[in-house]
Amino acid sequence: MQPLEDYLEQQRQRVEAMLDQLLPAPDAYPARLMEAMRYSVFAGGKRLRPILTLTAAAAVGGDSEAVLPAAGALEYIHTYSMIHDDLPAMDDDDYRRGKLTNHKVYGEAMAILAGDALLTHAFEVLSSPPLSTRFPAPLLQQVSYRMARASGSFGMIGGQVMDVLSEGQPVPLEVLEYIHRHKTAALLTAAVTVGGLLGGGTPEQVQALERYGHDVGWAFQIADDLLDVEGDAAVIGKQVGRDAALAKATYPGLLGVEPSRQRATVLMQQGIAALADFGPAAERLRQIAAYIVARDL
Numbered sequence: 399m400q401p402l403e404d405y406l407e408q409q410r411q412r413v414e415a416m417l418d419q420l421l422p423a424p425d426a427y428p429a430r431l432m433e434a435m436r437y438s439v440f441a442g443g444k445r446l447r448p449i450l451t452l453t454a455a456a457a458v459g460g461d462s463e464a465v466l467p468a469a470g471a472l473e474y475i476h477t478y479s480m481i482h483d484d485l486p487a488m489d490d491d492d493y494r495r496g497k498l499t500n501h502k503v504y505g506e507a508m509a510i511l512a513g514d515a516l517l518t519h520a521f522e523v524l525s526s527p528p529l530s531t532r533f534p535a536p537l538l539q540q541v542s543y544r545m546a547r548a549s550g551s552f553g554m555i556g557g558q559v560m561d562v563l564s565e566g567q568p569v570p571l572e573v574l575e576y577i578h579r580h581k582t583a584a585l586l587t588a589a590v591t592v593g594g595l596l597g598g599g600t601p602e603q604v605q606a607l608e609r610y611g612h613d614v615g616w617a618f619q620i621a622d623d624l625l626d627v628e629g630d631a632a633v634i635g636k637q638v639g640r641d642a643a644l645a646k647a648t649y650p651g652l653l654g655v656e657p658s659r660q661r662a663t664v665l666m667q668q669g670i671a672a673l674a675d676f677g678p679a680a681e682r683l684r685q686i687a688a689y690i691v692a693r694d695l
Contacts, residue, residue, distance in 0.1 A: 402685045409449040414440075416466045417473060420523050434504040434512035435519075438477050442495040447586060448473045450686065451593040454607050457673075457680040460597020467528040468541060468596055472589055474520040475549050479558075479585075481513035488562065520545070533596060541592050548588035557581025561646065569647040575616075577647060582622070583615030590683070606672050613669035614687045620662040621691050623648040627655060666691040 400408075417439055426432050448469030452462040484491040484499040485506060491499050501509035523529070524542045533541075547553055557580030564573060590611040594604040627650045649658035666687050673680040 399681070402682075402689060405682065406444065406449060406686075406689075409452055410445045412452070412466065413445045413448045413469060413473065416470045420467060420470050420528075421519070430504070430508065431511060431515060434500060434508050435515055437503060438481050438494075438500045438512065439474070439516070441497045445473060446686070446690070447476055447589040450586065450589040450611075450683070453682045453686065454590040454593030454599075455597030457607075457676055457683055458594050458597040458599030458603050459679070460593075460599070462593075462597075464532055465593055465596040467523055467526070468592055469589075471520040471523040472545065472585070472592065474516040474523070475545065476585060478513040478516040478520075479549075479554060481509050481516070483558070485509060488558075517549070537595060541595055544588050544591055544595075548584040553580055553584035553588075554582075557584065564647040567647075569652065571652065574647050574649065574652055578616050578619040578649075579612065582619035583612050586615030586618060587611030603676070606675065609672035610669040610683065610687070613665045613672070614690060617662040617665035617669065617687075618690050620649045620658055620665070623650050624655065624658055624662070626650075662691050 421436060421439065422432050424432055424436060451465060451469035451472060455462045455465045480494060481500045483489055484494055485501055492502055493499060499509075500512060504512065521542060524538060524545065529538055549555065551559075557577050560573060560577045561581055564577065587608055588611070590607040591604055594607040599607065626648070649661065653661070669687050670684045673683055676683075
């Protein structure tokens with residue numbers, strides 16, 4: 399088995415090629431919108447969510463090539479969320495992945511519209527021929543439902559709303575957990591369950607992937623909280639200390655650094671344990687879970 403870093407890079411390149419292929423051409427009209435969309439989509443990043451989709455499909459014995467468009471759709475949703483998250487009305491960030499954020503380059507109005515376009519384009523991709531000619535309509539409907547649910551008011555947006563409302567407020571642990579499980583874990587859970595569904599996984603396998611995604615996604619956000627406290631801006635590509643500056647609800651802020659690290663480790667271990675029945679086929683998913691929690695900490 400090749401080293402995890404090599405695997406992640408290989409899969410990242412596959413995802414990048416598909417993202418480029420599925421987006422409108424750079425010279426399509428209106429060109430300014432297409433440029434703004436592509437700017438954030440190709441601003442860098444490890445592509446962990448689409449890679450998890452491909453890896454989950456492989457873990458259940460499916461063809462990862464066939465699920466690439468769905469993985470790309472998920473990354474469009476993730477990119478839209480970051481564009482909007484960086485806006486002055488939200489986190490007001492100037493840099494993302496070491497580059498100026500979308501609104502700093504194209505203005506707030508175009509950044510909002512570029513995010514809107516990417517979200518809409520994701521669901522266009524899910525109903526387009528690369529998938530609709532390969533998979534039955536009821537299965538694609540289930541995939542679209544899971545992505546929409548994970549992205550909307552019962553998922554990522556719901557978590558983001560509570561994140562905004564909690565700024566500067568004393569937040570109990572259950573609210574902080576709600577924010578983490580919805581703002582970040584929901585979309586990561588969708589990534590692996592969509593891979594399992596399109597890969598032909600059994601209901602039991604998809605349920606196990608769902609548990610894995612929930613716990614690992616939760617650990618992912620705790621690790622992000624820790625990076626904001628202890629990370630190196632030159633390494634993570636954005637300002638550190640922003641959570642404290644905005645008085646955001648975070649695990650380190652509520653529980654402290656070491657208990658937060660321990661909580662992330664426990665969640666990662668729970669996620670890995672959910673894959674016990676997969677055997678060696680899920681080894682990459684186990685490796686990615688450990689990598690997510692250990693990154694730069």
